Every structure is written in structure tokens, then in C-alpha cells.
Amino acid sequence: MxxxxxxxxxxxxxxxxxxxxxxxxxxxFSVALATGCLVCAVGFLRLxxxxxxxxxxxxxxxxxxxxxxxQEEYRIIGTKMGFNILILPVRQHLEELYAEDxxxxxxxxxxxxxxAHSGIITIQHLLPMLQRKVKWTxxxxxxxxxxxxxxVPLLHADAKKPIAEPVPPGKIILGSELCAGLRxxxxxxxxxxxxxxxxxxxxxxxxxxxxxxxxxxLREAQEMFNKKGLINGIMALECNCAMANVALVRxxxxxxxxxxxxxxxxxxALTRAESRARAAAFARQSVDNEKQNRIxxxxxxxxxxxxxxxxxxxxxxxxxCLLAFANVxxxxxxxxxxxxxxxxxxxxxxxxxxxxxxxxLAGACTGIGAGMIAGIAQGLHVFGNGSAKAFVDPVVLFLIxxxxxxxxxxxxxxxxxxxxxxxxxxxxxxx
Amino acid sequence: xxxxxxxxxxxxFSKNGRQIAALDGVSLAIEKGxxxxxxxxxxxxxxxxLLVAGGLLRPDAGNIxxxxxxxxxxxxxxxxxxxxxSVGFVFQEYYLIPYLTIRENIxxxxxxxxxxxxxxxxxxxxxxxxxxERGRHLPxxxxxxxxxxxxxxxxxxxxxxxxxxxxxxxNLDEGNARIVLGCLREFTxxxxxxxxxxxxxxxxxxxxxxxxxxxxxxxx
Ligand SMILES: Nc1ncnc2c1ncn2[C@@H]1O[C@H](COP(=O)(O)OP(=O)(O)O)[C@@H](O)[C@H]1O
Ligand SMILES: [Mg+2]
Numbered sequence: 214m215x216x217x218x219x220x221x222x223x224x225x226x227x228x229x230x231x232x233x234x235x236x237x238x239x240x241x242f243s244v245a246l247a248t249g250c251l252v253c254a255v256g257f258l259r260l261x262x263x264x265x266x267x268x269x270x271x272x273x274x275x276x277x278x279x280x281x282x283x284q285e286e287y288r289i290i291g292t293k294m295g296f297n298i299l300i301l302p303v304r305q306h307l308e309e310l311y312a313e314d315x316x317x318x319x320x321x322x323x324x325x326x327x328x329a330h331s332g333i334i335t336i337q338h339l340l341p342m343l344q345r346k347v348k349w350t351x352x353x354x355x356x357x358x359x360x361x362x363x364x365v366p367l368l369h370a371d372a373k374k375p376i377a378e379p380v381p382p383g384k385i386i387l388g389s390e391l392c393a394g395l396r397x398x399x400x401x402x403x404x405x406x407x408x409x410x411x412x413x414x415x416x417x418x419x420x421x422x423x424x425x426x427x428x429x430x431l432r433e434a435q436e437m438f439n440k441k442g443l444i445n446g447i448m449a450l451e452c453n454c455a456m457a458n459v460a461l462v463r464x465x466x467x468x469x470x471x472x473x474x475x476x477x478x479x480x481x482a483l484t485r486a487e488s489r490a491r492a493a494a495f496a497r498q499s500v501d502n503e504k505q506n507r508i509x510x511x512x513x514x515x516x517x518x519x520x521x522x523x524x525x526x527x528x529x530x531x532x533x534c535l536l537a538f539a540n541v542x543x544x545x546x547x548x549x550x551x552x553x554x555x556x557x558x559x560x561x562x563x564x565x566x567x568x569x570x571x572x573x574l575a576g577a578c579t580g581i582g583a584g585m586i587a588g589i590a591q592g593l594h595v596f597g598n599g600s601a602k603a604f605v606d607p608v609v610l611f612l613i614x615x616x617x618x619x620x621x622x623x624x625x626x627x628x629x630x631x632x633x634x635x636x637x638x639x640x641x642x643x644x
Numbered sequence: 645x646x647x648x649x650x651x652x653x654x655x656x657f658s659k660n661g662r663q664i665a666a667l668d669g670v671s672l673a674i675e676k677g678x679x680x681x682x683x684x685x686x687x688x689x690x691x692x693x694l695l696v697a698g699g700l701l702r703p704d705a706g707n708i709x710x711x712x713x714x715x716x717x718x719x720x721x722x723x724x725x726x727x728x729x730s731v732g733f734v735f736q737e738y739y740l741i742p743y744l745t746i747r748e749n750i751x752x753x754x755x756x757x758x759x760x761x762x763x764x765x766x767x768x769x770x771x772x773x774x775x776x777e778r779g780r781h782l783p784x785x786x787x788x789x790x791x792x793x794x795x796x797x798x799x800x801x802x803x804x805x806x807x808x809x810x811x812x813x814x815n816l817d818e819g820n821a822r823i824v825l826g827c828l829r830e831f832t833x834x835x836x837x838x839x840x841x842x843x844x845x846x847x848x849x850x851x852x853x854x855x856x857x858x859x860x861x862x863x864x
Binding site for chain 1: 692698700701720725728729731733735737739741743744748752753755756757798802
């Protein structure tokens, strides 16, 4: 019985809506406007997010390209700003050095400590080393083997980030050629001149003889070459050209270490390492900037919608409410007849609330349709065919379809109550 | 036994600050199966009397009994149920629901009381009031006489015991008036009761009994 009444009321409500079309269409338009705006706002934010993803991805690609090109520029700047020198024993013949790729003459290891304690200011990094070109009998290759103890700190200077790492005993670092050619995995063990080493790292290709160089601990190198306490060169890196030129540095060093000679060289590997880091940082920064920018823009949009939507929602609700009052006024005699026919109050309220529900439902569908057409059209020239998917959130649509009729019924609550409270006698008595 | 008992009913309205006694101590009893007419000039309180009698307007004094039950001692919902079960209204303006077809209008009391086979009953009423061809039409497509017959059919759907008719022939030509009065007559002959209020002497002539009314008072 209840079901029959509800169905009948629904049927009557639909017939009434189609009968008083002006009121219906004005109400429908109002609801559609509100839901359309809601759909558009939610959809545009979604489109914006998808767009953001695309832009950031693009920026990241761009940043990577930028980083690559910047790296080259930094390298050029880097080589102009500083220079590197090699300190050798005075007896070393340079022809031999250049022909053999290493210095055969040695000097005491403590030279480097003397230099570090001397208060020299034109040099930033000191790297003592013992170098030999050797046959790697186990693999039948000729390689350059370098013993190093890492960077010797300059006592008077501020601690700087070391640019070369020490190699612990038992470990080995390999140039790219040695790694690639022999496929030694990092962490694997290799045999070199009868000793076991664990591969600590493989360097990327540098395009220099570094690629066929292996670095081991200085002590171990001294033992292997039977050169205890000796080194055959000190690399002084990033000499400060703002303060000195090569001649001045040379003068300063030969004052501290009289038995040495000095040659200038440039180390691509080091400058490149630094420039790479700087370029990458710059690129990351620009991606971050763009991300911040998008987040700011989105917040602005959200703020705008968070003001606009409530205003539209309230205005439309008021308008729907007003139209419902007009409808009740139009139907005074009808309400009087409902009472004369013995309808219960609940039935009369349901008649009007059901009407509001249908207006909400029809309005929501119309609004969603219109909003989606607008949103997809907008998205189409940004995203092409994928725009519908990017724009529509099924959950949101579902909530709108569900919520709008409720809201409409809520907006028509007062008019419906007014309909019930209306005096039937006044409407049915004609003068 | 009296279907309707009106005893000592008064109703005042204030109009432009002036008090008007629309009903002034009206008493009236309607027996089962009678056709009573209340005749009086316009403004004498006839419509007010019907609305009070039907439970739509609470009187200032006196009471109304329908089948012995004091109408205004019930709450509004209970009064609505009494109307739905026992009372049918007919008005000069028909007050058919404009967006429902004639058949749907006749069926509309089903929203207050649902009963089996109301559809069949509606078709029967359509036939009885010669409206079979009009069932699917809207009220606006009907003539005045057809509309009043449809309103009468609607009032009869739930098989009431009492029909309260306010100038039902006021908008009708003589032929249609006769048909409507004939229908009311027929209703009483099958055990129903009718209270018809009118200023029209001829309409009153169809009744078993006529009560004259003037200035809110009855006088036989
Ligand atoms: N709701 C009302 N407010 C003020 N005056 C009313 C109201 N209803 C009826 N009246 C007055 O009561 C008197 C009786 O009215 P009514 O019952 O409609 O008379 P009738 O139906 O006999 O023409 C009239 O003077 C009318 O103006
Ligand atoms: Mg009247």
C-alpha cells in the first residue's frame, strides 16, 4: 500500500512538472547551473592536475637536456677558473713521463705532509700517489696502477669537501675500460699481480687514460712496487687562479720542497665531476620551481572555486526555494482539495518533496551533461581524445547525482511545510 | 440515525477590523439517506457551514458529529481519515487537478485510502456518469457539466456516506444541472446522505428537505 502511494505520488509529481513547465524549467535551469559549475570546477581541477603532470614531465626532460648542455659550459668555465699541477721529483725526465704515462723517479711520502703544513694558500687539494704502468698478467692487459691515500688535508685551510676518495686496503677502483672489458662486477673479487682485491667502484668513461687505470691503497702499492715510504707525484688540484698564476705557485712550492719540479695539467675528470653536480642541481632547481608554480596556481584555482561554488550553490538553492513557494501558491486550491479528499499531511509533504527531488535529479543530469560537454571541449584542445577520461571522476558524478536531489528537496523543505500548513478552507471558499 | 449532527456551531471572521459572524449558533441534523438543501442568499455562511461540517474549518463554538463521532475532538490526521472514509466534497469550481486525466482525478482519493479494485470502481463511475469517452482527457478539455460529473465521481470513489455539495450547479446550464442533481438523488436512494448548499431555488427543489439560512442562522 505504501509503495503504491509513493509510486502514485511520484507519477503525479512528474505530471505536475510537465504541466507547469515554466516553473519546472526555471527550477531545472537553476539546479543544472549549480551542478554544471560543480562538475566543471572538479573537472577543471582534474584537468589541471593532468596538465601539471605533463608539464613537469616535460620540464624534467628539458632540465635533463639543460643539465647536459650546462655541464659542458661549466666545464669550460671550470678549466678557466682553476688549474691543476703535478709535483714531481726534480730528477724526473719529462720526456719519459709523457712517453710512459708515469714518473719513474720517486720522492719521500712525507713531502706531501711538509707541503700540507707549510701554510701554502694557492693550492686547495693535495693528492700524493705512487703510479706505475704494469702488465696485469691475470688479464694480459697493460694498465696504469695508482696507489693513493686520498686527499691530504691542508692544515691552515678550512675543511673542504674532498674531491678524491681514499681507497681502503684490499679494495680497488677501476676505470671504465677495465670494468667494461672485463665485466668485473662491483663487489666482486679480482686478482692483480698475485693479490686479491674487491672491486669497490667502476668509474664512468672519461675519455682519458683514467679509463685504463686502477686505483688501490697507497700502502699496498708501495709494498707491491717495493717502494716503502715513497711516492712519485703529488697532484695539486684547483689551484686558486684568483690569487696566483702558475709561476707564483711554482715559486711557492719550490721554496717549501726544494727537490721538486712542477708541471701544469688539466684534469677533465675532476672539473667534469663538479660541473655535472652543479648542472644537475640547477636543473633540479628549475623543475622544483615549476612544481612550486603549479602548486601555487592550483591553490589559487581552488580558492577561486571555494568562493564561487558556495555562492552559486546558495543562490541557486534560494532560487529553487522561491520557485517552490510560487508553485505552492499556484496550487492553493489543489492543496485544499488534497485535504478535502482526506490526504494525510505526510502525503501532501511527500507530493511537494518528491517534486523537488525530481527537479534535483533532472537538474543534476542536465548539469552534468552540460558541464561535461564544456569540460571535454576545454580538455579536448589540451589533451585530445583522452580528455573525457581526464575530466570525469565517476565517484564525483555519482555523488552529485545522489546529492543534488537531496539538496533540492532540502531547499524546498520550507515551501513544502508551508503547503501542509496552508488553510484549505481559505483556498476552497470562493466569494 | 443521524449521519451528520451540527449543534450550536458559530464561526466568526474579522474582516478589516470588523467581526463578522459567518455562522451564529447553527444546528442541523441530517439523517441517513436524506437529501437536504440549505438555501440562502450569498454571504449568509453556506460555504462556511460546509467546510466546518467537513472538518476543514474549526468552529469557534458548537460541535460536529459524523456518525456520532465528535469531529473536532480528533486531531487533524484523524479528521482527514474521517473525510477520506465518510465524506465527499463537491464544489462549484469542481477543483479537478488540472494535470491529471479525468480517470486519474476520479482515482485521486486512492492516495488517502487504498483499496482493492479502485481502478474497476473508477471505470464503473466513469460509465455511470457518462464519462467513459473522457477518461483519458484533461479537465481543461471537458465541458462544465462533464467536469462537475467528474468531480462528483471523484467524491464517490471511496463510497462515502455523506456528500457535501457547495453550489454544484452554480456554473451549469439547466440540462447539466438536472443531471448532477439526478446523480445526487440517486446517491441518496442508495443510502447516502447529501447536504447541498445553494442560493438557487430550483436546485433546492430537488431535495427532500430544505433549510433556509440567513445571516449565519438557520430558520425552517
Ligand atoms: N476566511 C474568511 N475571512 C474573512 N471573512 C470570511 C472568510 N470566509 C468567509 N468570510 C465571510 O463570512 C461570510 C460568509 O461567507 P460564505 O460562507 O462564503 O457565504 P456563502 O457561501 O453563503 O456565500 C461572508 O460575509 C464572508 O465574507
Ligand atoms: Mg459560497
